[in-house]
Amino acid sequence: MPIITRPEPLDSSYIPDNLRHREDQIESIRGLVIDPLIAGNSSSAIIFGPPGVGKTAKCKLLARETSRVSMVYESFVTFGSIKLLLQDVLLKTGRVTLPSGTSLDYVFKALKQSQSKSGRKIVLVIDESMNAFRDENGIYNLIRAKELHSVEMSTIFVSVDNPLLYLMSGVKRMQYNPVIIKFNRYSVTELESILYNRASIALSADSYSMDILNFIAETSASSGSARVAIELLQKSAYLASHRSSSTIKVEDVRAAMAFINPYVTESKLAQLDFQDLLILLSVCISLGAKAETDVRGIRSSLDMVCEEYSVNKIGIQPLYSGLKELERIGLIEGHIVSAGPGTGTSKVVRLNDIPVSVLREKVESLIQRLS
Ligand SMILES: Nc1ncnc2c1ncn2[C@@H]1O[C@H](COP(=O)(O)OP(=O)(O)O)[C@@H](O)[C@H]1O
Ligand SMILES: [Mg+2]
Structure with missing residues (x-):
């Protein structure tokens, strides 16, 4: 039986049928942007949060399941100006192509015409929208689309940071008060x-x-x-x-x-002294194929290592400070766990970004060079 039975769901472009742990955010978008628009109130929203937390997937999913309005997804990176982006919206919602050099006002006019034909309100999602806010005139017209151009449209801006924190005074002066929805890192x-x-x-x-x-x-x-x-x-x-x-x-x-994450393991290793290297080698030996190991396991491997390289045994205190140093450099990851009722705590060590076998080989060759 092959391990991978369906490759597509593992692809980064795959959009699942539902996004777990994002139910509240989708309700916010529905309740604060889509429903008001249907009722006749245009608004706009900013969705922001670090990479990989479901912002794009959420918007694409919403576009798939929202039939009450025309939901249009665009990425600002493709266009570089609000005007060019809106021309694409026009193409998608009304199959209208405008000649290049058309003015922004004219694009809004064409949007209004196309909207009165289709009768459909538009929710525009602008992904990767940080730089869109440099186009002050475009933004101004976009968030005032209804008042200025009678276009029934709400816009959702998506970005990694909250663009309001970086806004230029021009946009700030517009007294712009969007709905703000934050996407946090997943636990x-x-x-x-x-x-x-x-x-x-x-x-x-x-x-x-x-x-x-x-x-x-x-x-x-x-x-x-x-x-x-x-x-x-x-x-x-x-x-x-x-x-x-x-x-x-x-x-x-x-x-x-x-x-x-091709971490520069070599440069991390170069920071270690002989004793740290011996400790790291014992971590590797003690880990073997396991996900984590503890100080007891490392200590008994360390005794063997010291014997093999004919150096004096390393005590528990130097072992702890060596592990701390390895953690500080980012070679290992450590955390304290309870060792069971009444037995206090113990330190557990993991290795995340390099196979144990590869690291072990590197460490051994460094130790040989130094001994
Ligand atoms: N809650 C979730 N449930 C299932 N898959 C998710 C979830 N959040 C994100 N993903 C998946 O993770 C990947 C990155 O999500 P994406 O929306 O592109 O992140 P962002 O736009 O915030 O950088 C996508 O493949 C997406 O399908
Ligand atoms: Mg994204």
Whole structure:
């Protein structure tokens, strides 16, 4: 049984039928933009949030399921000016092509004509819209489309940052008060459920475990991005298939991470002294094929390593400060967990962005060079 049974849902352009954990935001868009427009009140909204949190997917999904208005999706990057973008809206909603050099006023006139023919109100989504706000005149006409041009249209601006924070005084003077909807980073649990959903439609059932999905979710948690998480799942699945395995393992995920995020491991390693290298090697040995290891495991590997390289045993205090240094540089990731009732806490260590086998080889060759 191949691991990947349906490749499309793992692709970055895939839009799922529903977006988990974004129900509140879609309700806000419906309740604050679409419904008022149908009732006769144009408005505009700004959606912002870091990359990979579902902004574009949400808008495209909304466009797919909204039949009460014409929902038009455009990316500002393709056009560079509001006028050119609106000409494309005209083409999409009324199949009208205007000659180049048409004025902005004329574009609005044509939009109004086309709208009175179709009778359909327009919700315009402008994705990647940060630079749109440089086109002050275009923005002014767009957010006043109803008053100035009698065009029944609401606009949703989508961007990574809230453009209002960077607005030039000209637009600020318009006393512009849009609805603002923020999309936050996904938590580990949310990423996990998104991954579970994708895996269940794209992968064979026995090729992945909840543990591996959790590992991918944890690994992508610092970005909080579903895009990163899904891409990791995709690449891990391909890497596992490539080594003719029928299941995805943590080493596949680490190798996938090295592809997505080619961290300059060499330059990180160059910052380490001999003792740090010995500790890192013991982390590798103790991890092996496991997702995480703890200080006890690292300590017993470290004793072996010290013996092998004929150096004095390294005590627990230097071990802890060495691990701290490895964490600071970003070579390992550590967190404290409860070791069970009444037993206090213990430190757990993970390696996220490079396969253990690759790191181990690099560290060993550095140690040999230094010893
Ligand atoms: N809540 C979610 N459920 C399922 N898939 C999601 C969710 N949020 C984002 N995705 C997926 O993650 C990828 C990135 O989302 P996208 O909307 O392009 O992010 P943004 O526009 O915020 O950068 C897309 O493939 C999208 O389908
Ligand atoms: Mg986007």
